[in-house]
Amino acid sequence: MLKESNKNKFYHFYPNIVCVVMSEFDNRINAMPVAWSSGISSNPRYFGVLIAKKRFTYKIIEKSKKFSVNFLDWKYLDTVVKLGSTSGEEIDKIKEFNIPIEKGKEVYFIPLSYVVYECTVIKDEEIGDHNLIIGKIERVLIDEEVFDENEKPILEKVKPIFYMGSGEFVKLEISEKFKEE
Numbered sequence: 001m002l003k004e005s006n007k008n009k010f011y012h013f014y015p016n017i018v019c020v021v022m023s024e025f026d027n028r029i030n031a032m033p034v035a036w037s038s039g040i041s042s043n044p045r046y047f048g049v050l051i052a053k054k055r056f057t058y059k060i061i062e063k064s065k066k067f068s069v070n071f072l073d074w075k076y077l078d079t080v081v082k083l084g085s086t087s088g089e090e091i092d093k094i095k096e097f098n099i100p101i102e103k104g105k106e107v108y109f110i111p112l113s114y115v116v117y118e119c120t121v122i123k124d125e126e127i128g129d130h131n132l133i134i135g136k137i138e139r140v141l142i143d144e145e146v147f148d149e150n151e152k153p154i155l156e157k158v159k160p161i162f163y164m165g166s167g168e169f170v171k172l173e174i175s176e177k178f179k180e181e
C-alpha cells in the first residue's frame with residue numbers, strides 16, 4: 001500500500017547517468033558533473049542540462065553559449081566527485097585535478113570520455129531553482145572500442161557512472177537483457 005511521504009523529497013527518478021559539463025570563457029576552462037540531463041530532440045539533435053544559476057559553470061555558459069557534455073567511465077569516479085565538490089569560482093579545477101583537455105571544433109572536452117557532445121546553446125530558461133540549458137549537438141565523438149555497430153555502449157566494456165543523490169553512486173552490472181523482436 002502506498003503512503004504519502006512526509007520527507008518532502010522527490011529524488012525518486014534516480015539513478016541517473018552522470019555527465020561532466022565543460023565550458024570555457026575568457027581563458028577560464030571549467031567542468032562540473034551533472035545528473036539532471038536528457039536528450040530533448042533527435043532530429044535535430046538537442047541535449048538539455050539543468051544547471052543552477054549559482055554554479056560557476058552556469059556563469060561561463062551564459063557568456064560563451066557553448067559547452068561539451070562528457071560521459072566518463074566508472075574508473076574516473078574519483079575525478080567526477082572532485083569536480084562536483086569544488087567550484088571553478090575558487091580554484092582552477094582543470095589544473096588542480098590534472099584533467100586532460102582537448103579543443104574540439106568550438107569547445108574543450110575531456111578526451112578520456114567514452115562519448116562527448118559538442119553543443120551550442122539554443123535555449124536557456126529559468127525553471128524553479130535550475131536553468132534548463134538546451135544545446136544543439138554540433139558533433140558527437142565516440143570511443144569506437146566500447147560501442148557496437150548500432151552505437152550502443154557495450155556495457156561489458158564501459159561502465160557509466162550513475163548517481164543516487166546525497167553523494168551516492170552506483171555501477172551497472174547487467175543481470176538480464178531483453179530485446180524486442
Ligand SMILES: Cc1cc2nc3c(=O)[nH]c(=O)nc-3n(C[C@H](O)[C@H](O)[C@H](O)COP(=O)(O)O)c2cc1C
Nearest residue numbers: 032033034035036051052055056057084086087088
Ligand atoms: C554526481 C553529481 C551530480 C550533480 N548534478 C548537478 C546538476 O544536475 N545540476 C546542478 O546544478 N548541479 C549538480 N551538481 C552540483 C555541481 O556539480 C557542483 O555544485 C559543482 O561543484 C559546481 O561547480 P562549478 O561551481 O565549478 O560550476 C552535481 C554534483 C554531483 C556530485
